Amino acid sequence: MLTLDQVTYRWPNAADDCLREISLELRAGEWLALTGDNGAGKSTLLRIMAGLLSPSSGAVAFKGEPIAQLKNRQRARHLGVLFQEAENQIFHSNVTEEIAFGLKLQKLPAEDIARRTQAALQLCQLEDVADAHPLDLHTAQRRMVAVASLEAMAPEVMLLDEPSRDFDTHWLGVFEHWLAVCRGRGTSVIAISHDPAFTQRHFSRVVRLEAGRL
Numbered sequence: 781m782l783t784l785d786q787v788t789y790r791w792p793n794a795a796d797d798c799l800r801e802i803s804l805e806l807r808a809g810e811w812l813a814l815t816g817d818n819g820a821g822k823s824t825l826l827r828i829m830a831g832l833l834s835p836s837s838g839a840v841a842f843k844g845e846p847i848a849q850l851k852n853r854q855r856a857r858h859l860g861v862l863f864q865e866a867e868n869q870i871f872h873s874n875v876t877e878e879i880a881f882g883l884k885l886q887k888l889p890a891e892d893i894a895r896r897t898q899a900a901l902q903l904c905q906l907e908d909v910a911d912a913h914p915l916d917l918h919t920a921q922r923r924m925v926a927v928a929s930l931e932a933m934a935p936e937v938m939l940l941d942e943p944s945r946d947f948d949t950h951w952l953g954v955f956e957h958w959l960a961v962c963r964g965r966g967t968s969v970i971a972i973s974h975d976p977a978f979t980q981r982h983f984s985r986v987v988r989l990e991a992g993r994l
């Protein structure tokens with residue numbers, strides 16, 4: 781599904797490589813957790829897997845095709861990303877508009893957009909704040925707005941950066957129910973997590989990043 785071959789990355793002006801010769805394959809339907817100490821390079825690796833950063837050397841492919849060759853719209857359809865800070869991926873002043881945004885960029889018919897947006901609002905328990913400004917919501921709800929945007933797109937691969945963070949028991953339950961829906965749909969997932977219980981509940985394979993190496 782997603783293949784990394786000997787990926788090395790050095791941030792501009794950094795003295796050392798952040799990631800060193802990383803090779804990894806995410807198979808279709810696989811759920812893989814990525815762990816490692818703070819600063820180990822997990823978020824950097826996630827950005828490279830999402831095609832948002834280009835490796836200094838090595839290659840990233842989605843279904844055998846170099847990820848750099850995918851157009852932004854194709855990449856967004858196939859690869860969904862949940863960033864650590866939900867506010868970094870929220871652009872609209874209304875929850876419904878925010879969730880519908882990705883679907884509009886895909887140029888889907890209006891009735892499909894409305895149906896998928898409504899279903900995502902319901903699944904993510906956001907119907908009562910559908911007209912609110914996402915940045916007026918509490919942290920867990922704001923994160924669920926980003927989740928609902930992913931749900932509406934239903935990409936084949938999801939890359940989640942510390943997804944269980946910021947949730948109280950109720951919202952973790954809503955989030956984990958959504959994960960179960962994704963699993964049922966056959967979605968492949970890579971998630972960064974510092975939460976061993978969450979990792980154990982959902983991920984059958986765990987890889988650890990240490991000093992830039994897997």
Ligand SMILES: Nc1ncnc2c1ncn2[C@@H]1O[C@H](COP(=O)(O)OP(=O)(O)OP(=O)(O)O)[C@@H](O)[C@H]1O
Nearest residue numbers: 791792794798816817818819820821822823824825
């Ligand atoms: N935008 C950036 N510019 C330069 N260096 C960066 C940038 N982002 C991260 N780094 C550096 O890359 C290294 C890895 O950071 P990264 O955020 O990928 O680690 P992480 O494992 O995700 O950490 P955490 O668990 O704290 O989120 C760190 O040394 C960090 O300072």
